[in-house]
Amino acid sequence: MKVGFIGLGNVGGKLAGSLLRNGFDLAVHDLNSDLVDAFVARSAKAGGSAAALMEECDAVITCLPSPAASARVLDEMLPQVGPGKIWLEMSTTDEAEVKRLGAEVAARGGMAVDCPVSGGCHRADSGNISIFAGCDRAAFETVLPLLTVMGRRVLHTGPLGSASVLKVVTNYLATANLVSCAEALVVSKAAGMDLNTAYEAIRISSGTSFVHETESQVILNGSRDISFTMDLVAKDIGLFQQVADRAGVPLDISPRLIEIFADGIERFGPRELSPNIIKRLEEATGLDIRAPGFPAQMVDDEPEAPGEEVVVHRQAAE
Incomplete structure (x- = not known):
């Protein structure tokens, strides 16, 4: 072929x-x-x-x-x-x-x-x-x-x-996970927790997720680099909302996520790396959500x- x-x-x-x-x-x-x-x-x-x-x-x-x-x-x-x-x-x-x-x-x-x-x-x-x-x-x-x-x-x-349909459903969930991970890490820091320990506590608990085990790492490194930008997130969650609207499903979280990323784009620009949505909370609290020992980029450790x-x-x- x-x-x-x-x-x-x-x-x-x-x-x-x-x-x-x-x-x-x-x-x-x-x-x-x-x-x-x-x-x-x-x-x-x-x-x-x-x-x-x-x-x-x-x-x-x-x-x-x-x-x-x-x-x-x-x-x-x-x-x-x-x-x-x-x-x-x-x-x-x-x-x-x-x-x-x-x-x-x-x-x-x-x-x-x-x-x-x-x-x-x-x-x-x-x-x-x-x-x-x-x-x-x-x-x-x-x-x-x-x-x-x-x-x-x-x-x-x-x-x-x-x-x-299923792709935008899963991207919606990933976005909700990203925003909740950002909030969890900032609250942990504000409450005096060591961020390395907080990361591991989340990872081994019922609070873990694919997003936490990947994007939280580049957030804590400070690179925030997953090769995905805020404008792409906004597009994806907008598509999810359109699916919900066509199906007549009233949603609570999705509209708020759209507002959060619209604010992120207004503040940081459409091509800002998507994990930097955490900067909204870093700026609001004055906290630096970084910790040593985390990778700048994710690498798949499974062999092809x-x-x-x-x-x-x-x-x-x-």
């Missing part, structure tokens, strides 16, 4: 790197020519344009910063879509929009899959990230060999659009391993 990859940013570049590292025939495209050149130096081909990639490749993956960016790129590729062509949308996007775009791909005889990732840039880099895939079962089985190279755990979530489908277990009807 010849694969095209569009969007070589913090996540996309790492996913594309897994394909290249594992021997795929890969062509790449990005508005940043330096990123393309770096991949060409590693034996990838320069795609030239989105349309050229779709014309030349069996499957084209997009990993872009917004639904609008994905729509622009797909519009460029659509004239080249036909039977046998596959579009995989790995961006965090809107359920309704990926369904709309997927219908245009299907109308031309192509196959569309929404397959966002979850687990952090460090796991995208190692090929151990988790991947959700929304599509019919036949399409899933077609793309599974491709997805299991980029990810360790691959979950078929249902029809097109279902993966995008072949991915596999995660099977949803259901109790058989009696």
Whole structure:
């Protein structure tokens, strides 16, 4: 399978790197020519344009910063879509929009899959990230060999659009975890607790979470670097709120998270690293929430391993 990859940013570049590292025939495209050149130096081909990639490749993956960016790129590729062509949308996007775009791909005889990732840039880099895939079962089985190279755990979530819903659900939870971890660390410091001890107390208790065991570490280091920015958080939690609004679900926490990150963006700028949402509380209290011995960036310490489908277990009807 010849694969095209569009969007070589913090996540996309790492996913594309897994394909290249594992021997795929890969062509790449990005508005940043330096990123393309770096991949060409590693034996990838320069795609030239989105349309050229779709014309030349069996499957084209997009990993872009917004639904609008994905729509622009797909519009460029659509004239080249036909039977046998596959579009995989790995961006965090809107359920309704990926369904709309997927219908245009299907109308031309192509196959569309929404397959966002979850687990952090460090796991995208190692090929151990988790991947959700929304599509019919036949399409899933077609793309599974491709997805299991980029990810360790691959979950078929249902029809097109279902993966995008679950992706924003999990990003919402991660954001709520981040804000609560920030509050917990600041309160611990204000109450006179040693932050190294506080970190371990949370880690070994019912209060722990994936976010605590990763993002709390770079918060305490002071780098706050997880290669994710406040504008991207705002986009993701906004998409979650849209899902809730369409479903008619009144929420309490989600609107407050949107307000918190809007305030963070106003204070620190849209491209500020997302864990620096803790600066709102550092400034309010005058406290410095740092401690020795924590890493500046997260590195996946699991060796790369072949991915596999995660099977949803259901109790058989009696």
